[in-house]
Amino acid sequence: MKNFLKQNNKGFTIVETLVAIAILMIAIAGPLTIAQKGLMASVYARDQSVATFLAQDAMEFIKNYRDNNIRVGLDWLDGLDDCLTLNYCSVDTTVGTITNPASSVPLYRTESGFRTTGDARSQFSRKFSVEQLQADTEAKVTVIVSWTTGTIQNVVTIEDYIFNVQL
Amino acid sequence: MMKINFKNNKGYTLLFAVLVSSIVLSIGISILTISKKEFLLSASARDSTSAFYAADSGLECAAYYDNNGNYFSTSTTAGPFSCADFSITKQGGATGSEYDPYEFNFQIPLGSSGACSIVTIEKYYDDDDIITTRIISRGYNVGWDSVAESCDEPSSRRVERALQLTY
Numbered sequence A: 001m002k003n004f005l006k007q008n009n010k011g012f013t014i015v016e017t018l019v020a021i022a023i024l025m026i027a028i029a030g031p032l033t034i035a036q037k038g039l040m041a042s043v044y045a046r047d048q049s050v051a052t053f054l055a056q057d058a059m060e061f062i063k064n065y066r067d068n069n070i071r072v073g074l075d076w077l078d079g080l081d082d083c084l085t086l087n088y089c090s091v092d093t094t095v096g097t098i099t100n101p102a103s104s105v106p107l108y109r110t111e112s113g114f115r116t117t118g119d120a121r122s123q124f125s126r127k128f129s130v131e132q133l134q135a136d137t138e139a140k141v142t143v144i145v146s147w148t149t150g151t152i153q154n155v156v157t158i159e160d161y162i163f164n165v166q167l
Numbered sequence B: 001m002m003k004i005n006f007k008n009n010k011g012y013t014l015l016f017a018v019l020v021s022s023i024v025l026s027i028g029i030s031i032l033t034i035s036k037k038e039f040l041l042s043a044s045a046r047d048s049t050s051a052f053y054a055a056d057s058g059l060e061c062a063a064y065y066d067n068n069g070n071y072f073s074t075s076t077t078a079g080p081f082s083c084a085d086f087s088i089t090k091q092g093g094a095t096g097s098e099y100d101p102y103e104f105n106f107q108i109p110l111g112s113s114g115a116c117s118i119v120t121i122e123k124y125y126d127d128d129d130i131i132t133t134r135i136i137s138r139g140y141n142v143g144w145d146s147v148a149e150s151c152d153e154p155s156s157r158r159v160e161r162a163l164q165l166t167y
Helices: A002-008 A014-072 B002-007 B012-067
Strands: A088-092 A097-102 A105-110 A113-115 A120-134 A138-149 A152-163 B081-083 B086-088 B091-094 B102-110 B115-125 B131-140 B160-166
Touching: A014 A088, A014 A120, A014 A138, A014 A152, A014 B012, A152 B012, B012 B081, B012 B102, B012 B115, B012 B131, B012 B160, B086 B102
Parallel strands: none
Antiparallel strands: A088 A097, A088 A120, A105 A113, A105 A120, A120 A138, A138 A152, B081 B086, B091 B102, B102 B115, B115 B131, B131 B160
C-alpha cells in the first residue's frame, strides 16, 4: 500500500495534464466568449441609439424646413423637391444646408455636433428622401442612417408623412 | 491532524480551477445581462421613434383634411380621403351632446413596417363658446392588421406614442 501511494504521488501523467488543460480551456474560453458577445451587443446598442437620434435630427430639420417654407410663403416643399428616392439628399443640421449627392454622406464628429464636414469621421452615414404622394398636399419623408459595427452593415430607417398644413 | 492536512493538499488545484472558472463565468454572464438590457433599451428608443412619427403622420393627416375640405366639420361631409396611399373613410359623427357635437375617428397604416395610427378628432365648444378642434393621434410602431384594417394587432414590441393638437 505504501509503495502504491508513493508511485501515484509522482505527479500528473502527460494525458492527465492534457485533459486538465482542455477542461480549463473550455471553462475559461466559454465565459470569455459570452463576455465578448455581450460587449459587442453593447456597442451595437450604443450605435443604434445614436443612429436613431441622428435620424430624428434630420427628420425634425426637414419638418422645420417645411414649416418655414409655409411661413414665408414659398412652395411648401421648396428646396426639398429634388430629394427623391433615387436621388437622396443630405443635410448638415448645424448650419442648415441641404445637398443632393444622391447617396449616403458620412457624418463627422465636431464640437458643434455631427456635421457633413470635419476631421474625425464617425461610423455613421445619413441620407433622406422626400417623395410627393399628392401634389401640394402630402409627402413621405424617409431618413436612413447606416453604420457598421465590425463588418456588419446596420440601418435605422424612420418614415414620416408630412402635409401642407396651413392653420 | 496537522500531518494529514499537509499531506492531503492535492485538491487545491481542483479548487483553484473551479474558483477561477466560476469567477470568469459570472463576469461573462453579468456582462451579457447588462448588454441585453442595453440592447432592449436601444431597441425601444428606435421603436419609440417610429411610433412617434406614426402619431405625427396621423395628426398631420387629420389637421390637413380638417382645414382643406372640412372633412370633420359635420357628419355629412364628403369622404373618403387619402393619407399615406390609403383611402380613409372616417367613423363617428354627431354625438348628440350640445357642447361637443362631433367626434370622428379613423385608423391608417403607415409604410411597409406595420406602423399605424389611431386618430380621434373632436369638435367642442371651449370656455368662451368658440368651436374648437382637438386631434388626438396615437401612433404605433407595429400592429396594422391588414385583414380587419385596424391598428390593434397585439405584439410584444408594440410601442405607443400619442400627440394632441388643439386649435
